[in-house]
Amino acid sequence: MLTLLGMATARVVSEGVDGYTDPVRYNDEVIYPDKVRLNRYYLNHYSFWMDIKMVFATVLGKKIEYGGEVV
Numbered sequence: 001m002l003t004l005l006g007m008a009t010a011r012v013v014s015e016g017v018d019g020y021t022d023p024v025r026y027n028d029e030v031i032y033p034d035k036v037r038l039n040r041y042y043l044n045h046y047s048f049w050m051d052i053k054m055v056f057a058t059v060l061g062k063k064i065e066y067g068g069e070v071v
Contacts, residue, residue, distance in 0.1 A: 041067045 020026035045067070057064045064071060 038067065038071075 020030075050066070053064060054066070056062075
């Protein structure tokens with residue numbers, strides 16, 4: 001019974017938190033362009049020491065500033 005109520009409630013929600021109902025469209029319009037932008041920045045500003053810093057930040061769960069953004 002609880003599952004049926006949960007399913008009914010889930011169907012009432014018309015769109016996601018970000019306003020996109022189609023995940024493929026969201027990927028194509030939001031995520032992919034952002035990934036391309038970050039990859040191009042990385043290629044133009046490659047640094048061995050920044051790579052090392054990113055590895056340590058990832059392992060330690062820290063945030064670092066990269067390209068004017070905190071990532």
